[in-house]
Amino acid sequence: MQRNSLWVASFSSLSLALAAPLAQADDLKALREEVAQLKKSYEERIAALEARIAQAESSPQKVSRGATPSGEATFNPAISLVLAGTYTRLSQDPEAYAIDGFVPSGGEVGPPRRSFGLGESELGIAANIDPTLRGQMTLALAPEGGADVEEAYIQTLALGGGATLKAGRFLSGIGYTNGQHAHAWDFADAPLAYKAMLGGQWKNDGVQAKWIAPTDLLVEMGVEAGAGGAFPTTDRNKNGNTVGALFAHVGGDAGDNASWRAGLSVLGTSPRDRQYDDVDSLGNDVTNTFTGKSRTWIADAVWKQDFGFDRKLIVQGEYFRRRESGTLAFDVDGANLADGYRAAQSGYYVQTVYQFMPRWRAGYRYDRLDSGEVSLGGTLNADDLPILAAYKPKRNSLMVDWSSSEFARLRLQFARDESRRDLIDRQLWLQYVVSLGAHGAHRY
Amino acid sequence: MRTLLFVLAAWFALPAHAIQVFATVPEWAALAKEIGGDKVNVFAATHGLQDPHHVEARPSLIARARRADLMIATGAELEVGWLPVVLRESGNVRVQPGQPGYFEAADHVRMLDVPARLDRADGDVHAAGNPHIQTDPRNILAVGKALSESLATIDAANAATYRAGFAAFAEKWRTALARWEKDAAPLKGQPVVVQHKSWTYLLDWLGMKEAAALEPKPGVEPSAAHLARLVEQTAASRPKLVLRAAYNNPRPAEWYSAQTRVPVAVLPFTVGGNEAAKDLFGLFDDTVRRLVEPLR
Numbered sequence: 234m235q236r237n238s239l240w241v242a243s244f245s246s247l248s249l250a251l252a253a254p255l256a257q258a259d260d261l262k263a264l265r266e267e268v269a270q271l272k273k274s275y276e277e278r279i280a281a282l283e284a285r286i287a288q289a290e291s292s293p294q295k296v297s298r299g300a301t302p303s304g305e306a307t308f309n310p311a312i313s314l315v316l317a318g319t320y321t322r323l324s325q326d327p328e329a330y331a332i333d334g335f336v337p338s339g340g341e342v343g344p345p346r347r348s349f350g351l352g353e354s355e356l357g358i359a360a361n362i363d364p365t366l367r368g369q370m371t372l373a374l375a376p377e378g379g380a381d382v383e384e385a386y387i388q389t390l391a392l393g394g395g396a397t398l399k400a401g402r403f404l405s406g407i408g409y410t411n412g413q414h415a416h417a418w419d420f421a422d423a424p425l426a427y428k429a430m431l432g433g434q435w436k437n438d439g440v441q442a443k444w445i446a447p448t449d450l451l452v453e454m455g456v457e458a459g460a461g462g463a464f465p466t467t468d469r470n471k472n473g474n475t476v477g478a479l480f481a482h483v484g485g486d487a488g489d490n491a492s493w494r495a496g497l498s499v500l501g502t503s504p505r506d507r508q509y510d511d512v513d514s515l516g517n518d519v520t521n522t523f524t525g526k527s528r529t530w531i532a533d534a535v536w537k538q539d540f541g542f543d544r545k546l547i548v549q550g551e552y553f554r555r556r557e558s559g560t561l562a563f564d565v566d567g568a569n570l571a572d573g574y575r576a577a578q579s580g581y582y583v584q585t586v587y588q589f590m591p592r593w594r595a596g597y598r599y600d601r602l603d604s605g606e607v608s609l610g611g612t613l614n615a616d617d618l619p620i621l622a623a624y625k626p627k628r629n630s631l632m633v634d635w636s637s638s639e640f641a642r643l644r645l646q647f648a649r650d651e652s653r654r655d656l657i658d659r660q661l662w663l664q665y666v667v668s669l670g671a672h673g674a675h676r677y
Numbered sequence: 678m679r680t681l682l683f684v685l686a687a688w689f690a691l692p693a694h695a696i697q698v699f700a701t702v703p704e705w706a707a708l709a710k711e712i713g714g715d716k717v718n719v720f721a722a723t724h725g726l727q728d729p730h731h732v733e734a735r736p737s738l739i740a741r742a743r744r745a746d747l748m749i750a751t752g753a754e755l756e757v758g759w760l761p762v763v764l765r766e767s768g769n770v771r772v773q774p775g776q777p778g779y780f781e782a783a784d785h786v787r788m789l790d791v792p793a794r795l796d797r798a799d800g801d802v803h804a805a806g807n808p809h810i811q812t813d814p815r816n817i818l819a820v821g822k823a824l825s826e827s828l829a830t831i832d833a834a835n836a837a838t839y840r841a842g843f844a845a846f847a848e849k850w851r852t853a854l855a856r857w858e859k860d861a862a863p864l865k866g867q868p869v870v871v872q873h874k875s876w877t878y879l880l881d882w883l884g885m886k887e888a889a890a891l892e893p894k895p896g897v898e899p900s901a902a903h904l905a906r907l908v909e910q911t912a913a914s915r916p917k918l919v920l921r922a923a924y925n926n927p928r929p930a931e932w933y934s935a936q937t938r939v940p941v942a943v944l945p946f947t948v949g950g951n952e953a954a955k956d957l958f959g960l961f962d963d964t965v966r967r968l969v970e971p972l973r
Binding site: 364367388390391392393394395396397443444445446447448449450451452453482483484485486489492493494537539541542543591592638639640669672674675676677 | 744
């Protein structure tokens, strides 16, 4: 059969070859047309095939990400490390730092020691625990040694309905700056109001429930309950919570290039025998205690404007008002005189930071506190409580920072701090803050 | 009080409303609209003139994520600086990674610029590869197909609509693709200088060559000294164009152009990047036009 067809083919081609010269012009034309047609049909088929290849190339091709080796290391949590260091020049002794007119808050409120100093190194470890929970820990490693558990909490992932629960030790949701880690602040240290009212930053061991409303405008509400311990609370050694906080925030966009958030929070507690040291009218060291009620209200607002090409403006401010009423016990180790005590104290700061070109930012902050007059029952004399004598501390701060990338920042800050009566502390800070390891996402 | 209750009851009793789609960048918002039409209500976290690398976890994003049925992210760590916070704060289970309501575009295309080593000393490197996948229109098609399936999964009642929506879009897109490729044919093999490595996929599609990037490392602003060196280094390769995205700072590209007389092409980069890039078709019509015109 094959042989036959071969014969037929060679015979026909032979006859064609022989016939060609003899063929008439018409035949030749027809033949050419036939060849052209054949060529055309092949070209079309090739084009169609090419189109199919192109289509196949553009159609989804599941990329095999399975190449990552599986094993224990795959489940390692995200680890990040923040390193910070300072060089400071202070015109007043940082050891004797105080915010006059206010009960010492016991936190790390003063500037760091003079000359070179290592800031706190923060080690952060975070990962999802299972489909329902996430865990996070931030260890603050102090330069003099020792580690402090800054945060260690679990958080729900799958509650849904806009609700989230947190338990453990965490930065409270009150105010604006409070929820940010120190390394994310726009200035080298906390606003005076935070230092005087909350010992720098409020965190607690407890639980938090937060809910976000199903609206286009952000409406966030939260409630916290905790065991207390740090200023303005005391450890009550009782069942139930000793400190409670409520906060509400609203926020949204204003046009394409601006966003804002505003909020109101309250922190309430009933401290018992909250101690602080003072000097009486004769110059003797005394220890006083307060027992009663303490309510701190915070109103906060922030506005962020984006001008494009890496130029941004942030304006923020927070106002604090604290009322405390109860009993003040004077010189508990000696005279031990008790008297009624009422105080209404307030403070605020406003600050603005402008990123004027890529990597470069400049900022200004104004701090003001008002201690108000303490009202006593009549047993105690105001002269015996010199720290609480009315005073209005204030501070002006200027800063410029430069970031080599989003992971590293070098900051120069000048402050004229009038926290102490009749003393002006001129402070110069040079600070670096860098983060390495896992790329942490930042809060607003 | 009674009216308030009535309003609330009416609001909850509303028939199944449009699927709420949260897209991190405008291109995926536009794609979701092409596929879903009036069945989807789309929100884009950023606009066309915003740098997608520098986005904040703004309050509005948390509020929108709270109600989203579908989260469309680019992936490949483009949103690593803000999306995890938004997702955690949102308290919305449906759009958490691993859920059907969480979609990453980079899962569905062939990634380029996958780094051989991961080191921040190399700048803003992404372990999964270059995340600017939308600059190749073939990727739009691939992502669109996967996206239509995701929409069909989370809104099964309208599955046929999404598939039909994608089929109609794909047909129009293929026609447009042929037109763009024909128009861009003269660009094949041409060397260009880019400001940021935003155009890897575009250049790959059109067969163009990246002679150099103005940024010394991805995400690092070029210094004057670096640009001056680049002028000399790129002289031999004779680049035809300097490409920058509309959101990029114009100064580095303009300075380089002034020194070398290589024209700058300011490309829209995404939907809304300029007037002409009103939708995905306009985006590539304008991109191809801006590439071809200076070479005439």
